[in-house]
Amino acid sequence: xxxxxxxxxxxxxxxxxxxxxxxxxxxxxxxxxxxxxxxxxxxxxxxxxxxxxxxxxxxxxxxxxxxxxxxxxxxxxxxxxxxxxxxxxxxxxxxxxxxxxxxxxxxxxxxxxxxxxxxxxxxxxxxxxxxxxxxxxxxxxxxxxxxxxxxxxxxxxxxxxxxxxxxxxxxxx
Numbered sequence: 001x002x003x004x005x006x007x008x009x010x011x012x013x014x015x016x017x018x019x020x021x022x023x024x025x026x027x028x029x030x031x032x033x034x035x036x037x038x039x040x041x042x043x044x045x046x047x048x049x050x051x052x053x054x055x056x057x058x059x060x061x062x063x064x065x066x067x068x069x070x071x072x073x074x075x076x077x078x079x080x081x082x083x084x085x086x087x088x089x090x091x092x093x094x095x096x097x098x099x100x101x102x103x104x105x106x107x108x109x110x111x112x113x114x115x116x117x118x119x120x121x122x123x124x125x126x127x128x129x130x131x132x133x134x135x136x137x138x139x140x141x142x143x144x145x146x147x148x149x150x151x152x153x154x155x156x157x158x159x160x161x162x163x164x165x166x167x168x169x170x171x172x173x
Contacts, residue, residue, distance in 0.1 A: 003171030008043030009073035075103040079167035090125040096157035118143035
C-alpha cells in the first residue's frame with residue numbers, strides 16, 4: 001500500500017466550504033481508503049491505498065461532489081513526493097511558516113511565474129508539481145497574486161512537514 005496526502009481546495013476557509021473532518025474521514029473510508037487521518041480543519045487528510053494517485057483523486061472528488069453538491073478540487077501526493085517537496089525547499093533558511101507550497105496537478109512553468117502581479121519582496125520557485133513561495137513579511141501583508149493558485153491549493157512548510165510525518169506513520173501501519 002502507498003501512503004498519500006490529499007489536500008482539498010477551498011475547504012473551511014472564510015466560512016465557505018464547511019466540511020467537518022470526521023465527515024471527510026468517513027468519505028475516505030467509504031471510498032476504500034485505509035487508515036484516514038485528518039490534520040487541522042482545512043482539508044488535509046492522509047491515508048493509504050493500493051489505488052493509483054489518479055484513481056484516489058477521482059474517488060475523493062466524486063465523494064466530495066456528492067457531499068457538497070459542487071466540485072471540490074483535491075490535490076494528491078504520495079509520502080515520497082511530500083518528502084521530496086520538503087527536501088527540495090529552495091528557501092531552507094526562511095521561517096517555515098513564511099514559505100508556502102502551492103500544490104498543482106501539473107508541472108508549473110515559467111509563464112506561471114511571469115503571470116504574478118503585486119510582487120514586492122516575495123520570491124517564487126518552480127517545483128515538480130508545485131510552486132514554492134517565500135513571503136518574507138508574511139502572507140497576510142503581501143499583495144502578491146499568483147494566477148496559478150486558481151488551480152491549486154497552498155500549505156505552509158509546517159503543514160507539509162506534519163502531513164509528511166503523518167503519511168509516513170500511515171505507511172508504516
